[in-house]
Amino acid sequence: MNQPMLFLLLLLAIGFIAKNQSIMFAVGLLIVMRIIGLDEKVFSTVQSKGINWGVTIITIAVLAPIATGEIGFKELFDALKTPYAWIALASGMFVALIAKNGLTLLANDPHITTALVLGTVIAVSLFKGVAVGPLIGAGIAYMAMKVFEFFQ
Known part of the structure; x- marks a missing residue:
């Protein structure tokens, strides 16, 4: 068990105690990716582009009512x-x-x-x-x- 995995498990526990599904999902996904060996290939891309992807997803969510005609x-x-x-x-x-x-x-x-x-x-x-x-x-x-x- 290495330091990154211990840190992730601690964050998973905090998410569980706080009943925060977003933290539990994010940490769980990162743990699974580490276990199956995708961390070497995926983490650097997520780290460098993830904020932009997140902003894009939030922007889509905010603009969806315009697309549906609601606004x-x-x-x-x-x-x-x-x-x-x-x-x-x-x-x-x-x-x-x-x-x-x-x-x-x-x-x-x-x-x-x-x-x-x-x-x-x-x-x-x-x-x-x-x-x-x-x-x-x-x-x-x-x-x-x-x-x-x-x-x-």
């Missing part, structure tokens, strides 16, 4: 008549800009990924968070680091 131009224009829609619009833009800096941070400081992943796992497994955190977390960390550097 159309009428709903869009009706929504933009409310202050909450303008708040949501500004928030979406702000988060996308934060995430852009997160990608920069993850590319330039990969060791930061460890802390971000741990924070995401804790939030998902213990506080019922959603695992979109690493990219946004990296963006927030990037902003906080820039503020910290400014005051040093």
